[in-house]
Amino acid sequence: MRLVRLVALFGSVVLLVTVSVSLFDLRSERRNQIDASVVVAAESTNQSVAAKIDRAIALIDAANMSTEPAAIAGSFDGSVSVCVVSATGRACTDRDVSAGPAFGEAAMQAGLAGGAVAAAQPDSQTVLLVGDTSDGATVVIELGASALSIGTAEPDVVVEVLIAEDQPVSADGPESMNGLRVMSTATGLAAGGAIVVTASADGDVGLVGDGLAMYGLLFALGTVLIALAGWTVLVDRRSLEHRASTDELTGLVNRREFEHRAEEELDLAGRVGAGVCVMLIDLNSFKQINDTLGHQFGDLVLTACAERLSAAVRDTDLVGRWGGDEFVILLPGLQDASAVRTSAERIAGRLSASPLVGDVTVTASIGAAMYPRHGATLDDLIRSADVAMYGAKSTGVVHRMADPINLDTMSPLDVVSRNYAGPERRRPAPSLDDPPVGDRDLSRG
Structure with a gap:
């Protein structure tokens, strides 16, 4: 004893x-x-x-x-x-x-x-x-x-x-x-x-304050330290889980969490025959904001963009930060192209409606891909949406819908001709040894 x-x-x-x-x-x-x-x-x-x-x-x-x-x-x-x-x-x-x-x-x-x-x-x-x-x-x-x-x-x-x-x-x-x-x-x-x-x-x-007050409180808590330890472990675990799934700057879900939840949504859509839309959103001229006003001001702009994107979508939609100045949105249940265009216009309008921070306003280029028309997997949908978004940016339109993909027929030279570099947002021209990534004939959204 x-x-x-x-x-x-x-x-x-x-x-x-x-x-x-x-x-x-x-x-x-x-x-x-x-x-x-x-x-x-x-x-x-x-x-x-x-x-x-x-x-x-x-x-x-x-x-x-x-x-x-x-x-x-x-x-x-x-x-x-x-x-x-x-x-x-x-x-x-x-x-x-x-x-x-x-x-x-x-x-x-x-x-x-x-x-x-x-x-x-x-x-x-x-x-x-x-x-x-x-x-x-x-x-x-x-x-x-x-x-x-x-x-x-x-x-x-x-x-x-x-x-x-x-x-x-x-x-x-x-x-x-x-x-x-x-x-x-x-x-x-x-x-x-x-x-x-x-x-x-x-x-x-x-x-609690410094000095004796803090130490007195800590010793008074000695009788419940075992329970407190268990509670602390639980809180730490939840905090780690939250940090692991959340983008620290914007508070949106991060890329890993978005992919996990999107895969679950696509699996459900495949079982019940529902539609799903994936949108990639890239801020226009964001580098200029960083270069002229500083990265800290750019962080404020990204945070404000995240808030507006969250306010522009439905409660059932999922907004995440894909990386850098790119955001991604999952819209379950969207099967009609006109509904996708309406959503893209609403999102773009909300972003550019008024200054975000101070007198700074931003616009965005949006690419949209629909399941299963533009891809059967999340990777395919992201690729299709990325191509559509890059097409919208390069042609000066606000949003663009992807075209159906054909992974079996598109050659590496087709990829080069469409200036496509994939969802990682890198844009060097691929070599001829790269595997085919799909046939995209970009159309205006």
């Missing part, structure tokens, strides 16, 4: 240590998630602010003395005032912003720079942009903080845009401040001052 108690005590101590480590790991993981959200929100907002300043400078460079101030102001949301000053007078949208405290210095800097410059006005929390036109007029644009701000796709993150007299040093990463995790970035202005973007989120990691 004593041996049993010693073993139980030893086991309890081991479990206690394990739980303590697990709790600390969970706190660290949660803190990292909060920090990542704050960093993404700050950097994406900072990029948007810089883009709006560049847009204002471009509008000044393109203006002349006959340009209507309202036309310039209409290019921005929020608080914007514009004046065009010439030898014959001045025209303003609402008030004379050339009388502001920063105008004189900004006008001088613009003359020295030979182009429009921006200056901070901290007292009014505005940015003043001044520049001369080719015909001798001076254009003055005043942007309020509300015109520079954008929303953030990060939940529970608050973003503020402040106009500062001096440029602070940008932080290397999030810092703790009054119970918040805070990230600040600053952009200096040519004529003085800076625009400071601050993103903050609640720093509470959702677990």
Whole structure:
């Protein structure tokens, strides 16, 4: 009996240590998630602010003395005032912003720079942009903080845009401040001052506090450690199962899980004689978004696309991330080509209906294949949908339906002539030793 108690005590101590480590790991993981959200929100907002300043400078460079101030102001949301000053007078949208405290210095800097410059006005929390036109007029644009701000796709993150007299040093990463995790970035202005973007989120990691309170709670849980250990194992197993089947970025099912569930659906359809549709969706010009706005902003776009795709389909449909900027949808029960086209148009329309993140919109190319017309297996359907999608992209249409396949007659040269590289999205020309992959005469969807 004593041996049993010693073993139980030893086991309890081991479990206690394990739980303590697990709790600390969970706190660290949660803190990292909060920090990542704050960093993404700050950097994406900072990029948007810089883009709006560049847009204002471009509008000044393109203006002349006959340009209507309202036309310039209409290019921005929020608080914007514009004046065009010439030898014959001045025209303003609402008030004379050339009388502001920063105008004189900004006008001088613009003359020295030979182009429009921006200056901070901290007292009014505005940015003043001044520049001369080719015909001798001076254009003055005043942007309020509300015109520079954008929303953030990060939940529970608050973003503020402040106009500062001096440029602070940008932080290397999030810092703790009054119970918040805070990230600040600053952009200096040519004529003085800076625009400071601050993103903050609640720093509470959702677990018990540090010190004696945590250890007291852990020791109080000693009487139920065996049950807790079993529960922990169960939770960890479910968590691993969830991670194994879910795309970490978008929350959609990943490729492996999609293939597993699609195979089950095709098996059921084969037994009952039902139809199934598979759609491959590729975002157009997504590489340009990554190259110009950064991969973190691209991740926000992918997440927003996943949300819209999920909202555009039926409850019985399955949306997954195939890889990169490609998504895949399984639509059970669709047997009619017109219904497939209607679904593809609805999905494409939902994606491009309005900006996804900030002012960024995307379009997509969609290829559709139907079981059993375009393939008897998931691999065949994916190949057919991939060919159709690539055909839609190369011809500039939104969606395209695959044509029936003929695996026995298509030669490797046919594959090359159709620019097809298979569902892995690689596109080098195959060699003549490659096996046949099917006959596709692509038709418009």
